[in-house]
Amino acid sequence: MIEPTFDHDRLDVYRLAIEYTADAFAVSKELNGLHRHARDQWLRSAQSIPLNIAEGNGKRSVKDRARFFDIARGSSFECAAIQDVLVASGGIEQSTSSQLKAKLKRIVSMLTKMAMKFDGVSEPATGYAVDVDYEHEHRDAEHEHDEEKKPEPRIAPKDAAPFFSRSTSTTRPR
Numbered sequence: 001m002i003e004p005t006f007d008h009d010r011l012d013v014y015r016l017a018i019e020y021t022a023d024a025f026a027v028s029k030e031l032n033g034l035h036r037h038a039r040d041q042w043l044r045s046a047q048s049i050p051l052n053i054a055e056g057n058g059k060r061s062v063k064d065r066a067r068f069f070d071i072a073r074g075s076s077f078e079c080a081a082i083q084d085v086l087v088a089s090g091g092i093e094q095s096t097s098s099q100l101k102a103k104l105k106r107i108v109s110m111l112t113k114m115a116m117k118f119d120g121v122s123e124p125a126t127g128y129a130v131d132v133d134y135e136h137e138h139r140d141a142e143h144e145h146d147e148e149k150k151p152e153p154r155i156a157p158k159d160a161a162p163f164f165s166r167s168t169s170t171t172r173p174r
Contacts, residue, residue: 008054013110017050017072020103024079027096035091042082048075049107066118073111076104 008014024046031039049072056068083097 006054008057011053011057013107013114014050014053014057016103016107016110017053020079020100020107021046021050023100023103027092027100031086031091035086035089038082038085038089038091042079042086045075045078045082048072049079053111062118066115069111069115069118073108073115076108076111080104
């Protein structure tokens, strides 16, 4: 009997995401105590990558497909950040994290191209190419929201009654 094959089984990014998830589970076996919360979140995020790839690939709407690829992409970034937390807190070694991040970078690059194909990502694909220095490309990220419009101050209507009366009384209105 031939095992059934789904469309997502043929995607290189899906197979790479499964490999990354297996690696995350293997590394996380040693994490406990103070690192258990980061471990649990890491495993949920790692699983989210292939699950969203599979679900998105099964969607008939191109917008839905792109949205699920974007979600998988976001989970990849979350995994990278969790690995940073684990390295900083002594949970995993920097070398282990670097090896895992290399897979994540490939996954992000592939998902970015796939989402763009379905018009789901407005960023250029070159920002996530495997040979691009991620730190250099995003060094100004902390200033990306500097130009956001600040809220306008609220002005009370001219006919609004003041909260406190202008009389010399020291009692507050009830």
